[in-house]
Amino acid sequence: MSAVLKVENLKVHFPIKTGGFLNSTVVPLKAVDGVSFDVGAGECLGVVGESGCGKSTLGRAILQLIKPTDGRVLWLGENLCDLAPEAMRQKRSDLQLVFQDPLSSLNPRLSVAEIIREPLYAADPSISRGEADQRIDEIMSDVGLLPEMRNRYPHEFSGGQCQRIAIARAMVLKPKLIVCDEPVSALDVSIQAQVINLLRKLQREHGLSLIFISHDLSVVRHLCHRVMVLYLGRMMELADRDALFAKPLHPYTQALLSAVPIPDPALERAKEPLILSGDLPSPLHPPSGCVFRTRCPKASPKCIKEVPAVEVLSGGHQIACHHWQD
Template sequence: MSEIKTEFLDVRHLSTEFKLKGKGFFPKVQTVKAVRDISFTVREGETLGIVGESGCGKSTLGRSILRLVEPTAGQVVWQGRNLAELSEAEMRRARRDLSIIFQDPIASLDPRMTVGEIIAEPLRVAEPGLSRAERRARVEKVMGEVGLVSDMINRYPHEFSGGQAQRIGIARAIITEPKLIVCDEPVSALDVSIQAQIVNLLADLRRRRGLTLLFISHDLSVVRLVSDRILVLYLGRVVEEGTRAEVFENPAHPYARALLSAAPIPDPAIARTRRRTVLQGDPPSPVNPPSGCAFRTRCPIAESVCAEVSPDLTPVSDTHRAACHFAGEEAARRMKAKEASGLVALAG
């Protein structure tokens, strides 16, 4: 891991909602609460992993931070400046330091543009004064960094595999020399063997360029490999935050424990004997979230207080917090007791 420096991204009480209009003569407008009052800081040079089930708000959070989706409330303070207060011109300049890698490498590339045009596109906005020769030189340089040969510069996206297409997306993301990159499920659409190559490439770029990464994924094995700290999201809220070791070795929230128990283990002997906690039911709708703790409808240790009071993030240690009325060792004790009594569904 590269040296971690000072804090330079501060997300404060960020919320993002979407309006959905129903069908019929008198359609009802519903509100999707995708991101709900999220706060955290990121230090320069670190990788923050953001994990959770599909639909928990991970991608919306990443896009809200970059103002690709406008937040409903809260602040994103980037190097001391609130991004929401920047003018269009100021935000355009700030985007030179802020970038994103998308989940689907093929869908994120314009099929009508050549590789060179795709990678150079951000430069046309960030550095319009560059000559054609200067842009091409920059493009060829980053192509080499991500493992693409310069002969590919005039080819089109459909001529590439998924892994190669993602390398093009990464080249486009780093062409303006950004300081922060949101990696939105960057390997989930790739074969397992290619995933490892892309993860290693991102780790290498982070080290050589001093990048800070927000790494969004539902794959806990990948998150464990690349992250310094981890946020666990459930229904738009942070339910656990801590260092990689704290979250993976001593999860303090029942949801985090269930996610980790479902993560694959490379050792077949251990995998065959391990028992997994099985969560019952599907996540609630973000249109109509439960009262109190959002996880209570699936939580094996929920009690009446969980339906009445939404728990705040409670310190488990100086760097570890969990949003549970029984956070930490108490949650672990209760979960083990439920498992022993057969009140928690187990698989394996």
């Protein structure tokens, strides 16, 4: 599988003012700190981690909605970070985004047809009304909305349907890559399944590449080909789905997987959960060395001193841990 997107050593640091009025200093908040990976054509890459791990920032930095502090984002060999705004704007028809909250990401004063028409006009202002309408109808039925609903407004739709509209808006330009930022987290279970099925169908039919950002490991397991685990802005582990879920190597991945409750009373009660102590450290003052060491059951003095390098094992399994073999 050839990579369409290559992310190299991506860093996003936000300057944060701390201290009082007189002695304020600026400290960088390292939301994403040196993350590298690639995404193949037609591949779905899951990005998982807890709140504050930098997964949403990563998605936005790839699309240049947040300017990365350092590193490269190569889209078909071209570094997006170097592009002038106008050149980047033209690239956007290939690269789209779906947000978590479906209702707030749709303009309440535009009808569904107008919402979906906006990217069409932005990409090609000369598009004829008839052609635009035809593309809108096509994409609406593709995502499971009746074309008769085209003149309705977002508030007339339920959450699941709003997410379909957001997906239609992202899909109408026939993009090659969509970054989905928690697209089903705000939805109820029975509706969530419908949207997951839709994403899966679109991804297969159109050969789309997806970056699927989620905190829900069960959904990621169902949808993604490969999975990347982030913690405090750093990559902990990246592997094929089956390898990751069958045999997670990083202590954080292991804890994350064991923390998910299984909807089966016998299994859930029999399992010995690996419970991490404490909370996520503040990203303003991340621990030295390995960022996970304060909660890691395997932490050693080496973890305090040295940042673990990313090791690439057979099958492309990547891991950043000093002690994964112990």
